[in-house]
Amino acid sequence: MSKKEVTKEKDEKEKVTKKVEKKETKKDVKKIEKKKDNKKKEKKVKKESFFKSVSNEMDKVRWPLKKEMVKYSIATLSFIIFFALFFTLGDLIIAGVKLLVR
Numbered sequence: 001m002s003k004k005e006v007t008k009e010k011d012e013k014e015k016v017t018k019k020v021e022k023k024e025t026k027k028d029v030k031k032i033e034k035k036k037d038n039k040k041k042e043k044k045v046k047k048e049s050f051f052k053s054v055s056n057e058m059d060k061v062r063w064p065l066k067k068e069m070v071k072y073s074i075a076t077l078s079f080i081i082f083f084a085l086f087f088t089l090g091d092l093i094i095a096g097v098k099l100l101v102r
Contacts, residue, residue, distance in 0.1 A: 064072065
């Protein structure tokens with residue numbers, strides 16, 4: 001066989017494979033579109049069920065009373081102040097020791 005004949009055969013094979021690929025891609029595109037439609041439907045259902053479950057959970061929440069909020073706020077602020085002072089003093093002490101060592 002000559003080089004021309006071999007290249008012609010390769011070209012013909014490529015054309016055939018391209019045609020087959022095009023047919024497959026059309027089928028694949030249809031499958032993908034169906035999957036997308038199904039996902040959209042699932043997302044809508046998931047969103048609806050999500051908001052329903054959030055609403056149900058919010059009904060179960062017990063919100064603190066005003067007295068409780070004041071207690072919790074004071075406790076939180078006192079812990080913040082305590083630890084701020086603790087770390088500041090610790091930092092100052094370590095810095096002072098560092099200066100003495102030099």
